Amino acid sequence: MERKTLILILLSSILLSGCWNKRELNELSILLGLGVDKEQDQYVVTAQVVNPSEIASKKGGSGKAPVVVYQSKGDTLLEAARKVTTAAPRKLYFAHMRILVFGEKLAKEGIGGIVDALLREPEVRNDFYITVAKNAKAADVLKVLTPLEKIPANNLFNSLEASAKSWAPTEGVTLATLVNNMTSNGISPILTGVEIRGNVNEGANLKNIERTKPKTTLDYKGVAIFKQDKLIGWLNESESRDVHYALGKVKSSVGNVKCPQGGNAVIEVMGIKTKLAANMMKGKPQGSVRIKVRGNVGEVECKGLDLTNPNSISYLEKASETALKEKIKLTIGHVQKNYQIDIFGFGEALYRSEPDAWKKYKKNWDQTFSEMPVTVKVDVSIRQTGTISNSPLNNMK
Amino acid sequence: MNRKFLLLVSICSLILLTSCWNRRELNQLGIVIGMGIDKADGKFLVTTQVVNPSEIAASIGSGGNTPVVVYQEEGTTIFEAIRRMTTESPRKLYFSHLRLLVFGEEFAKKGIGKSLDFLTRDPELRTDFYITIAKNSKAGDVLKVLTAIEKIPVQQLYDSLLTSEKQWAPTLPITLDQLNSDLIDEGMDVKLTGLMIKGPLQAGESLGKYQQSQAETYLQFDEVGVFKKDKLLGWLTTDESKGLNYALGNVKSTIVTIPCPEKGLASIKLIHTKTELKTKVSGGEPTGNIKITAAGKLGDVYCKTLDLSKPETINQLERKAEKKMKDNILKALHASQKKYKLDPFGFGEAARRVNPDYWHSVKNDWQQVFEKMPVNVEISVKIHDVGMIKNSPLNLMKD
Amino acid sequence: MLEKGKISSHQFTIMIALFIVGGSVLYVPAGLIHTAKQDAWLASILVVGLALLLVFMLNALGSSFPNMDFAQYCEKVLGKWLGKLVSLLYFFYFFLSTATFVRQFGDFVIIQLLRETPILAVHILLIVIMIMAVRYGLEPFSRAIEIFFPFILVLFVIFIISIMPMIHFHNALPILDNGIKPVLGATVKSLGTPYLQLVLFLMVFPAVNQTKPAKRSFLLGTVLGGCVLALVTLMSILCFGAFFSENQQFITYVLALNINIGGFWQRIEAIMAFIWFITIYIKITLYFYGSVICMGQILKLKEYKSLTFPLGFITLFLSLIINKNIVESDQQAEWWTVFSLPFGLLIPLLLLILSKVRKKA
Structure with a gap:
């Protein structure tokens, strides 16, 4: 018994002598x-x-x-x-x-x-x-x-x-x-x-x-x-935003829409779903970006937009769809033309959807990307108009 | 019985408990933590x-004053200068907590020997403080610079010297004991680490510098200075200092940068090293031997040409690290044998230990013998692992 | 029989499951992903099926000699000298495995946790508790495992749940991009580590108190352990993708390092470290136990405890020199499968056939 205790004490004095790389x-x-x-x-x-x-x-x-x-x-x-x-x-x-x-x-x-x-x-x-x-x-x-x-x-x-x-x-x-x-x-x-x-x-x-x-x-x-x-x-800032839209990295943001009679309305983006894909069409790769945006009307700076009328909501939806679509298309085109480099991951998307085709393009993908047609589809749905329905501007005589 | 005993106790107390002759209350002392010695017009200029x-x-929020006060006085002796400081300081200076002693470069060139007598003789001074040289400046100026993380500048320097020796290698923490023994020992020359002021001095003195995220003026430990007897002779470069430190067995952990095949670099983190420095004498001819075994890890890779999935690659890296370390040591040897003709390695001391008879025959002209002495450097590095990832992402990038 | 203690079939199940997880949980996924890329999880599921076949065979062999351990019936079937020779080979196999896994333990600790500690210190600590456990005997050891099991299970579930938010399903696509070949390659590789190692349990098998439930336990434990490995492999692929995972030294630990839910549920990699420490300790101890018993049978000893200290010291020595560095350890994992094949599959199969033939004759 005593011997055991002794061994224990000896062992602990050897083993418990503190750490080598302690960092206080x-x-x-x-x-x-x-x-x-x-x-x-x-x-x-x-x-x-x-x-x-x-x-x-x-x-x-x-x-x-x-x-x-x-x-x-x-x-x-x-x-x-x-x-x-x-x-x-x-x-x-x-x-x-x-x-x-x-x-x-x-x-x-x-x-x-x-x-x-x-x-x-x-x-x-x-x-x-x-x-x-x-x-x-x-x-x-x-x-x-x-x-x-x-x-x-x-x-x-x-x-x-x-x-x-x-x-x-x-x-x-x-x-x-x-x-x-x-x-x-x-x-x-x-x-x-x-x-x-x-x-x-x-x-x-x-x-x-x-x-x-x-x-x-x-x-x-x-x-x-x-x-x-x-x-x-x-x-630049606005291009970066488009890139992040295409990548589906946007959680919420704001976007401007022109009103029919001048002025701006602001759409507050509440949720967004992006699907970025690449497929083979007629033996050639083709990219597509589909974005679904769920938004609110955040601010209205124009007269003549009757927000109680469902038509104006659908007008806003259409207008913001085209605006966003054009911008994203422009930015993708800009990247394709000026940088010739696939920052969106169309290549990876192609690899996932058509691995056999990818093997052919893998080597020279950036070149292929810069010549690839990309379609952009945006779908905006506006759910709420905030706590007031019509803009106070509308009521001003 | 009882009465007699009581009487005895009271008489004894009367004699023994009369309070001490040289009591020093804490609030009557100025605690010196850093001391600098310079030469001024043949006198000593002492800075504390x-x-x-x-x-x-800690508990009181500070009132925006500097955390330390610097006193400076001249004197024909160091003792005199220190005593003269009481004309300025409200308290008697207390030296037991000294952490760092700085010699000015000018002073060091003329010889530090004279100052050592006081430092060693005074009973209040302990011998556990570190000694450095203010490179390119006066010791007084170094002690005026304030620092950020540690409130007390000297404390920061003390810690920095210790940490950098452990983690980086080309610095040497030398205590008074070691300095004295190096100085007396004929087979070992004195070496001290340099301390540099970076940036304009004025900016370093005021508290205003604290308000900057990056201090304009800061102190940095630099290369090692070598001494002939007690006089500073010159400085070793960073590589040479590192080599000297390898040979002295002071390096615990450092980074060894090695070239990749073709181009690029990689670094090895050494985690522990063991050094043996010996002098062999055969046929009246001395040979120096330095043997180092080190264990390390691959730290980072800056090239595409290393395939880390092959044991051969690790082998190559080990050989390269050995070569790099050997180069450093050879550089340090070259500088001390050829340039300065000094022996900061202590080969003479090593010779004395193994062959005292031989040592007595050569000790008077050891420098000349050392100058021509061949030194074998033998290094073995073992790389244990390559860190968290296997191959470098650079390898995986397709061209 | 050198082992006097008896363990229940329940303990046997747990022991097998944790044995499979031990060591493999950190090292196996990266190797599999290296071979089969994003399809490695398929391989890790397929291999459980193969492993079950293997276990059927081991079960058949074990239950033909319900009261003898492997070294004993080696001698019985093959004759004294040939039997002793084969037992000796097995002793070396088990013993080498002990040292390998001790080194694996040390490597991980040195690389990840105590980065400047000499590996010797880590090994000494481990080997001391390993010797201790073997000296206590199988019965107390399996009871200790039983106590640890719920903790490990709960921690593993917490671990899996915590890494859920990092999952990206597209990381697993496209499935079977490079055909079935690499998947089969990975399956075979995975069979080597850890499933061929299950032959060790023929040393433990006779200690289970009932033979019939023991056979079921063997199967169940294998499936349980296999599922854990498959899950971990799948998670590595889903969270980081094949490309990142295969290049990591310890991908499972990196998964745990990356756990961050809402900024407060983070820095809990100790969970993974705990699971790994306990399981690899179990594995090492069982291997050491196997080699000690094997040696005891060869030397016809009355008790095996006297062997633990000398063999423990040799393990310490061997574990330090077995591999020079981590790259060599990784290489070892490559040829270990081939090396294990005769021990894990061929010799037991031969013994089984021989014993059946003898019985008939």
């Missing part, structure tokens, strides 16, 4: 935003790290920036990230990363290596969003302080999520989606762009968020089109 | 970073 909370720099740029041949890593004493809510901040930004250069992402420790007191901890920003220059040269690094690293999870800094360095984007959310990276994450839900031209892309689209023949990746509006240096100062309207802000603008892992061009 | 207690106490 106060020994970690919690990284929330990661920016990657390229300068000459080196990667520049920008890490937005929580300043713990400023975030702890009880004390009320003492007027210091809620985040600290560290920067370092290296031949690879890992090297640069490790080098940060020469200036930061703690090791960078990636598991809470919210946003990854690629500098535009890096995106043009190719992001594949960075994606590899992040996929390979066990500390990195798949729940952050990826964006591209438009006309800017990722480093500058991460320096800008933001109101409402104390931590800019959280702000970027949340506003991307919120605007993807209710505005549509943006979409939160995660690592898994990006790598799937990057390596697939039948679809090319797109990433939402983020733009700095205003001066970076002013935005990096706490004074920026002491105003009700900050001088420098971060805005999501358009989407970046990638060919495999290289950025080849941008779509 | 002292904690500002009301700003550090």
